[in-house]
Amino acid sequence: MGSSTYNNSSSLGWVVQKFGGTSVGKFPDKIARDIVKASLSRNRVVVVCSARSTGKKAEGTTSRLLGVYNKLRDVGAAYASSAGYSSSSDDEPDTPDTLIDQARGLIMDICNDHVFAAESFVRDPSLRQSLSKKIEAECQELIEYMIAAKRFNLEINSRAKDRVISFGEKLACLYMTVLLQDAGIDAEYVDLCDALHYDASAQLDANFYKAAITAFTRKLSACENRVPVVTGFFGNVPGSLLDGDIGRGYTDLCAALCAVGLKAEELQIWKEVDGIFTADPSKVPTARLLPSITPSEAAELTFYGSEVIHHLTMDQVIRAQPPIPIRIKNVKNPRGNGTVVIPDPVLSAGRQLHRSRPSEVKSLKTPKRPTAVTIKDHISVINVHSNKRSLSHGFFARVFSILDKHSISVDLISTSEVHVSLAIHSGSTKVDAFTKAKQSLAECGDVSVLPDMAILSLVGADMKNMIGVAGRMFSTLGEHRVNLEMISQGASEINISCVIDARDSTRAMNVLHTHLFTFLE
Structure with missing residues (x-):
């Protein structure tokens, strides 16, 4: 690869671009060359990634890591039971060593999948080799964590689950960082998995979000003119990220917190559809793309069955000062305008509490x-x-x-x-x-x-x-x-x-x- 010629210009405003796991799995080259690279002429860019997936849920990185966690939990159960652990599917009990071997097999599947993706999409040989080594090192770290949990009989709780699942976002962002570098973009990997330090008894309140925004902004500012590629998984949070109040959709929330900290001009959520439609286009052929909707409409659509935006994500960007629009776009159609969630006009406290009756x-x-x-x-x-x-x-x-x-x-x-x-x-x-x-x-x-x-x-x-x-x-x-x-x-x-x-x-x-x-x- 030649010298990087694309980076974040300090004179431009910020845009935070969040990419889902299927987009990272299926369209990584398009993300790097057609979306991020093209955006750098207009804005400074932060990239936030979910764990890779190729479209088949059972073969997605997060699904496999959940399988790894289940094996880890079963190791703990095997030690906790004086009679030994017996799996539900086998007559013979699975020993801790057997469970570790099964988990190692799942981790190696994840490793091989990411290495194959690197070989398929990274053109520069030295970058490709370096990425493969980083992927193998991360996977080996997870294997060693499993072995340590068995050896020292570590407590297997929600925090342990978070730690296992976080490797999906780490691998995806290492991969995407190198893809951007391969495209001539000066990119830097940013790991937020240990950016915060909260115990299980803390509250997921305004103070938490304020601290998270400060911590994330500090990490992003350290990148200077380089394009940050941020793990959508962040921790440690009160209780648990995955099993707590945030749950699935944490990557959207991470992107929102980054956008608020940087006072971004826009938060972009990239999917495999053109935006939000008047109905599900897979079921209603006449459904039309909506150019814009309000946050309250987006919240109602999310609650009543349309997967739009995580509610906590919307809360953060809409309440920011100034409010930040959310634009939903299609990785397969980067030139499309998508759908923008435009913040409602700010109401006074009195108007929020008392609404006139539209009876006339x-x-x-x-x-x-x-x-x-x-x-x-x-x-x-x-x-x-x-x-x-x-x-x-x-x-x-x-x-x-x-x-x-x-x-x-x-x-x-x-x-x-x-x-x-x-x-x-x-x-x-x-x-x-x-x-x-x-x-x-x-x-x-x-x-x-x-x-x-x-x-x-x-x-x-x-x-x-x-x-x-x-x-x-x-x-x-x-x-x-x-x-x-x-x-x-x-x-x-x-x-x-x-x-x-x-x-x-x-x-x-x-x-x-x-x-x-x-x-x-």
């Missing part, structure tokens, strides 16, 4: 188009009918205390004085917890469950001031013989939702999109 006819609008329609699958509806003529607040208090005890969240709710219907996402609820909650709810009254349902939601920031949107939605569904089990309008008044049979979900979404998006002017 002159303040209401004829329906235009809502923003999007979305489906959330894997919904079960629990109906509870009180067996006592007790006060409704006592009945509701008992129902929600039972759900809270079993850590069950409610997506939609419909109530009367003696009846409550609850839509619950069964995909995020453990079967055992759901069963126990149902048994406990029987103490409150008659309980029935409707499985295999879906939540159909219409989202739009202007809907609260529009006449007839709900009527048009429900009459359209009725005309096309889609039965409604529940109806709910969110307190934010920007979504109208109903629960329908999952078998009708795709048809219902297409029907609504045709009548409320295609025909409605």
